[in-house]
Amino acid sequence: xxxxxxxxxxxxxxxxxxxxxxxxxxxxxxxxxxxxxxxxxxxxxxxxxxxxxxxxxxxxxxxxxxxxxxxxxxxxxxxxxxxxxxxxxxxxxxxxxxxxxxxxxxxxxxxxxxxxxxxxxxxxxxxxxxxxxxxxxxxxxxxxxxxxxxxxxxxxxxxxxxxxxxxxxxxxxxxxxxxxxxxxxxxxxxxxxxxxxxxxxxxxxxxxxxxxxxxxxxxxxxxxxxxxxxxxxxxxxxxxxxxxxxxxxxxxxxxxxxxxxxxxxxxxxxxxxxxxxxxxxxxxxxxxxxxxxxxxxxxxxxxxxxxxxxxxxxxxxxxxxxxxxxxxxxxxxxxxxxxxxxxxxxxxxxxxxxxxxxxxxxxxxxxxxxxxxxxxxxxx
Numbered sequence: 001x002x003x004x005x006x007x008x009x010x011x012x013x014x015x016x017x018x019x020x021x022x023x024x025x026x027x028x029x030x031x032x033x034x035x036x037x038x039x040x041x042x043x044x045x046x047x048x049x050x051x052x053x054x055x056x057x058x059x060x061x062x063x064x065x066x067x068x069x070x071x072x073x074x075x076x077x078x079x080x081x082x083x084x085x086x087x088x089x090x091x092x093x094x095x096x097x098x099x100x101x102x103x104x105x106x107x108x109x110x111x112x113x114x115x116x117x118x119x120x121x122x123x124x125x126x127x128x129x130x131x132x133x134x135x136x137x138x139x140x141x142x143x144x145x146x147x148x149x150x151x152x153x154x155x156x157x158x159x160x161x162x163x164x165x166x167x168x169x170x171x172x173x174x175x176x177x178x179x180x181x182x183x184x185x186x187x188x189x190x191x192x193x194x195x196x197x198x199x200x201x202x203x204x205x206x207x208x209x210x211x212x213x214x215x216x217x218x219x220x221x222x223x224x225x226x227x228x229x230x231x232x233x234x235x236x237x238x239x240x241x242x243x244x245x246x247x248x249x250x251x252x253x254x255x256x257x258x259x260x261x262x263x264x265x266x267x268x269x270x271x272x273x274x275x276x277x278x279x280x281x282x283x284x285x286x287x288x289x290x291x292x293x294x295x296x297x298x299x300x301x302x303x304x305x306x307x308x309x310x311x312x313x314x315x316x317x318x319x320x321x322x323x324x325x326x327x328x329x330x331x332x333x334x335x336x337x338x339x340x341x342x343x344x345x346x347x348x349x350x351x352x353x354x355x356x357x358x359x360x361x362x363x364x365x366x367x368x369x370x371x372x373x374x375x376x377x378x379x380x
Contacts, residue, residue, distance in 0.1 A: 005107065006119060006120065007121050008122075009121065009122040010032070010033055010122070011126055012102070014039070014084075014093050015320070016335050017335050018319065019088055019091060020319070020339035021124055022092065023087075024339050024340050027343075030346060032092060034088075034094065035099055036097065037097065037114075038096070041080070044078075044084070045081050049156045054241075055074070055333060056071070056074060057075050058071045060080075060333045061333055063339065067079075067333075074240060097114055097115050098114040099291075100112045100291060101293070104293065104294055104313065104316075108122070109122075109315065111123070124317040126320050127320075128320050128330075130152075130285040132287070133152045134283050134286040136281070138259060138260045142264055144264075145277075146264070146278065147161060147279070149279070151283075152285075154177055154280055157183070160181060160185060160280075161278060163276070163278060164186045164271075164276045165186070166279045167187065168282060168283060170189055170194075177280060178249075182246075182250055183249075187250075188252045188268070188276065189252070190257045190266070191255075192255070193243050213328055214334055217327040217328075255268070289302075289303060292316075294313060296310070296311055296312055302322075305321070308321075317345070319338060319342060320338075
């Protein structure tokens, strides 16, 4: 008698992307399990203390559950952590399981985990865009007396020693950290800032703005395809903070840091001669998918996919990648659309396709495909 064919789906990662796709699979009656190395939401509690989302709360809900905060507010890291933890309670999440390797095996996949070997017919990788902190090579040439921190290691101004601080990276994270440091430290901000979305746009035309970035800036539209390389290469637009805010706070704004002098100091002419006591690298993250055997990646190390489905690896899917389909693909309020699409692909592959249960998007209609562009996803 022939062995019964596997028909299970394992989702790696219990963050917003993994939870969103699990929601859609469960709603479709498809068996799945989310493997999370920690507990859902806990990674947010390791970010800096004052972190707030730059998207208003009304646009931060995952499928089926609005974000529980007042309209127009910007959720804190604790609010996001609590929301994800609560959302996960209704889903098949197994916490405390780290996945170390994935490899194709027969008609499915074999996973090496911290709790032994697992098998699955399908695997969805939802480990997010913030895999490995990115620090430029020039960091290794800085003088040893300069304290270096990545933005993922920064907690608050009190945790930074006395002395001048150089924040490298003028994206939203870099500007927010610089603003927090300015009252207690002489602060410099180096980097080429992305476009700034004025506060008034969100306050008075927030709905229209969200519709534009969510419905128009996608791989399905010419303007979206044109914007994708710039957005993924330089980071998301500045929202809730601006370079003007930094200047008004007394922060000295400098061009990009491209080199280090022979004296081990950043090669930026407007810095004090003694150089900074601390450098904070708000330079984003780089992907790391070397643990997935046989995965085709692009020149930046990102999986080559067609709307989340890995090219040349049937049964392998990805969630939460930068501009996976649109500008909002990696955001709380935008990930649900990609999750619905991936769940539909899986349902169709099992011969059980039917429309998404909560109307998560016209963007999930047949034909709304697009290959993920090469991307560095730096915050600078």
